[in-house]
Amino acid sequence: xxxxxxxxxxxxxxxxxxxxxxxxxxxxxxxxxxxxxxxxxxxxxxxxxxxxxxxxxxxxxxxxxxxxxxxxxxxxxxxxxxxxxxxxxxxxxxxxxxxxxxxxxxxxxxxxxxxxxxxxxxxxxxxxxxxxxxxxxxxxxxxxxxxxxxxxxxxxxxxxxxxxxxxxxxxxxxxxxxxxxxxxxxxxxxxxxxxxxxxxxxxxxxxxxxxxxxxxxxxxxxxxxxxxxxxxxxxxxxxxxxxxxxxxxxxxxxxxxxxxxxxxxxxxxxxxxxxxxxxxxxxxxxxxxxxxxxxxxxxxxxxxxxxxxxxxxxxxxxxxxxxxxxxxxxxxxxxxxxxxxxxxxxxxxxxxxxxxxxxxxxxxxxxxxxxxxxxxxxxxxxxxxxxxxxxxxxxxxxxxxxxxxxxxxxxxxxxxxxxxxxxxxx
Amino acid sequence: xxxxxxxxxxxxxxxxxxxxxxxxxxxxxxxxxxxxxxxxxxxxxxxxxxxxxxxxxxxxxxxxxxxxxxxxxxxxxxxxxxxxxxxxxxxxxxxxxxxxxxxxxxxxxxxxxxxxxxxxxxxxxxxxxxxxxxxxxxxxxxxxxxxxxxxxxxxxxxxxxxxxxxxxxxxxxxxxxxxxxxxxxxxxxxxxxxxxxxxxxxxxxxxxxxxxxxxxxxxxxxxxxxxxxxxxxxxxxxxxxxxxxxxxxxxxxxxx
Numbered sequence: 001x002x003x004x005x006x007x008x009x010x011x012x013x014x015x016x017x018x019x020x021x022x023x024x025x026x027x028x029x030x031x032x033x034x035x036x037x038x039x040x041x042x043x044x045x046x047x048x049x050x051x052x053x054x055x056x057x058x059x060x061x062x063x064x065x066x067x068x069x070x071x072x073x074x075x076x077x078x079x080x081x082x083x084x085x086x087x088x089x090x091x092x093x094x095x096x097x098x099x100x101x102x103x104x105x106x107x108x109x110x111x112x113x114x115x116x117x118x119x120x121x122x123x124x125x126x127x128x129x130x131x132x133x134x135x136x137x138x139x140x141x142x143x144x145x146x147x148x149x150x151x152x153x154x155x156x157x158x159x160x161x162x163x164x165x166x167x168x169x170x171x172x173x174x175x176x177x178x179x180x181x182x183x184x185x186x187x188x189x190x191x192x193x194x195x196x197x198x199x200x201x202x203x204x205x206x207x208x209x210x211x212x213x214x215x216x217x218x219x220x221x222x223x224x225x226x227x228x229x230x231x232x233x234x235x236x237x238x239x240x241x242x243x244x245x246x247x248x249x250x251x252x253x254x255x256x257x258x259x260x261x262x263x264x265x266x267x268x269x270x271x272x273x274x275x276x277x278x279x280x281x282x283x284x285x286x287x288x289x290x291x292x293x294x295x296x297x298x299x300x301x302x303x304x305x306x307x308x309x310x311x312x313x314x315x316x317x318x319x320x321x322x323x324x325x326x327x328x329x330x331x332x333x334x335x336x337x338x339x340x341x342x343x344x345x346x347x348x349x350x351x352x353x354x355x356x357x358x359x360x361x362x363x364x365x366x367x368x369x370x371x372x373x374x375x376x377x378x379x380x381x382x383x384x385x386x387x388x389x390x391x392x393x394x395x396x397x398x399x400x401x402x403x404x405x406x407x408x409x410x411x412x413x414x415x416x417x418x419x420x421x422x423x424x425x426x
Numbered sequence: 427x428x429x430x431x432x433x434x435x436x437x438x439x440x441x442x443x444x445x446x447x448x449x450x451x452x453x454x455x456x457x458x459x460x461x462x463x464x465x466x467x468x469x470x471x472x473x474x475x476x477x478x479x480x481x482x483x484x485x486x487x488x489x490x491x492x493x494x495x496x497x498x499x500x501x502x503x504x505x506x507x508x509x510x511x512x513x514x515x516x517x518x519x520x521x522x523x524x525x526x527x528x529x530x531x532x533x534x535x536x537x538x539x540x541x542x543x544x545x546x547x548x549x550x551x552x553x554x555x556x557x558x559x560x561x562x563x564x565x566x567x568x569x570x571x572x573x574x575x576x577x578x579x580x581x582x583x584x585x586x587x588x589x590x591x592x593x594x595x596x597x598x599x600x601x602x603x604x605x606x607x608x609x610x611x612x613x614x615x616x617x618x619x620x621x622x623x624x625x626x627x628x629x630x631x632x633x634x635x636x637x638x639x640x641x642x643x644x645x646x647x648x649x650x651x652x653x654x655x656x657x658x659x660x661x662x663x664x665x666x667x668x669x670x671x672x673x674x675x676x677x678x679x680x681x682x
Contacts, residue, residue, distance in 0.1 A: 371484075371485075372521050373521055373523055375482075375483050375484070375505060375521075376517070376520075376521035376523070377523075377531075377535075378482070378504065378505035378506045378509070379481050379482070379483075379505045379506075379508075379509060379514075379515055379517075380509055380531075380535035380538075380539075380591060380595065381506050381509035381510050381535050381536075381538040381539035381542065381595065382506060382534055382535055382538045383506050383538060384504070384506065386534070386538065387506075390526060390531075390534065391523075391526075393525070394523060394524060394525030394526045395525060396525075397525035398524075398525060
């Protein structure tokens with residue numbers, strides 16, 4: 001049995017009691033890895049811009065076995081009310097990391113098993129490579145394992161995580177999800193992470209996209225206002241497969257969406273797009289590592305940030321092109337609109353290329369709202385606050401248009417309109 | 427209300443690259459209701475600055491003088507309040523708004539102004555009907571309502587879009603800042619007709635132009651010549667023809 005020394009400094013101490021009790025080879029291996037490296041400090045390159053201080057000082061317990069049904073229903077209803085086609089979708093609902101069958105609606109096209117029954121960790125996420133994945137491996141309570149059979153178009157599925165926290169952070173949950181699309185299968189997976197109050201949400205999603213299969217994966221971070229949400233996605237994409245990912249960071253104290261995508265056979269495509277709309281003292285981090293491990297693959301990454309107050313946005317995008325990956329077509333763009341002098345964006349693009357016949361480009365821009373555009377709108381009678389809102393929406397418009405699933409795109413727009421206060425009346 | 431628009435001793439400057447540059451040096455101008463006035467003058471004389479100051483652009487600092495619009499202190503109002511009060515500026519270089527749909531933009535503007543004027547807002551259907559009719563009258567392609575504001579528009583299309591906005595916002599005082607520049611004869615006529623349709627005893631316009639051509643279609647009541655930040659000469663419509671034939675040099679040396 002591995003043990004964590006109780007006087008060990010750093011955020012790992014918040015979990016020390018729970019880590020002592022883990023059973024099973026994979027979990028113990030994860031604890032051993034955590035003991036070696038700890039949870040990342042800002043001295044670790046991949047966490048240079050994002051500190052885990054927001055996790056607080058108090059030990060984080062496992063979530064309680066029961067939950068407040070009324071509160072969970074209220075969150076569910078609030079999400080469904082934001083976009084009118086959502087209520088008609090099949091859905092899997094998790095409350096504080098545990099499956100809530102009474103709130104879920106199953107689909108015949110998608111085979112679902114639960115982690116709590118299978119204890120299957122998957123293979124993509126190596127525990128010693130990423131401490132937050134190791135933490136998830138050690139503590140995972142539950143999760144959905146979704147499988148679509150070859151050639152089946154399973155439509156859309158809502159995977160809703162509801163976190164019900166109080167004023168101070170007292171517990172954490174570590175869902176372990178998996179998605180398997182067999183050859184030629186299709187699925188649009190809408191992951192909505194909603195909640196209230198303070199908690200730590202640490203999901204890991206292990207994705208396998210088969211030959212010619214297509215997964216659209218839209219993640220909305222609408223967490224509780226004092227919540228910390230650090231999610232990691234590992235996606236392996238086979239030949240001619242498409243992994244089309246979009247993340248929207250809106251609510252939560254500290255948000256990180258980290259994607260590791262591997263293009264494993266030729267003519268595969270990966271899109272890792274996103275929008276962060278943050279204010280006050282929020283920190284949002286979009287990190288990605290895209291590995292081109294086969295020739296003739298495409299990766300596209302477009303991230304836009306709108307930051308107000310003292311908010312800080314982080315973008316880290318690494319594209320690794322292995323020697324075999326000739327004819328790689330890679331594109332990465334990160335743009336930020338800073339609405340206040342105290343807002344900040346930290347952008348770190350990285351290209352690591354070992355093949356000699358590739359096309360990879362990247363870029364970054366930072367700016368404020370354009371005075372001329374603002375004046376033009378105001379000179380047409382549009383009040384200043386509304387004019388600003390119109391220009392913010394315009395800045396985000398073409399990135400949101402990258403979301404192929406109409407309902408998901410409409411949901412993202414609705415959540416942004418909520419965040420912006422006044423939506424354009426037109 | 428003695429006059430409709432009363433500009434007295436207006437001085438304004440701009441801070442350009444850390445240097446303050448005085449551009450308006452005592453502009454006096456009165457425009458009665460129902461009249462179309464024209465300002466002509468060499469480049470750099472302050473014509474566009476005057477139009478921006480009247481519309482409320484914040485880059486310019488008014489250092490002296492006053493502007494009364496229908497008895498109100500225009501300079502104390504925000505740009506959107508000026509629009510609601512009935513002022514409209516057709517921009518010399520209309521601004522592109524990527525990501526903003528033209529129809530949404532027009533409807534947002536019209537409803538903002540209607541709200542401020544105490545009128546009922548238009549719903550999407552009623553507005554689109556109105557906008558399509560107005561666009562057709564201006565010989566605009568129907569898809570211009572669906573495109574992003576001024577993005578990818580030709581020079582002529584941008585100017586027509588300005589006139590479309592003017593038509594829909596129903597101003598009582600319009601400033602046209604070189605709206606005719608770069609237009610062919612047909613487009614020129616469309617722009618002039620757009621202004622002529624608004625002409626009424628309660629509507630006035632201030633037209634900034636270099637060319638007599640526009641004034642063939644848009645018969646003005648009065649011509650003003652601006653130079654070095656002031657109005658140096660005013661006269662009837664014949665003054666524009668004289669300038670068109672003889673240039674500004676003669677007037678500038680007389681005024682000096």
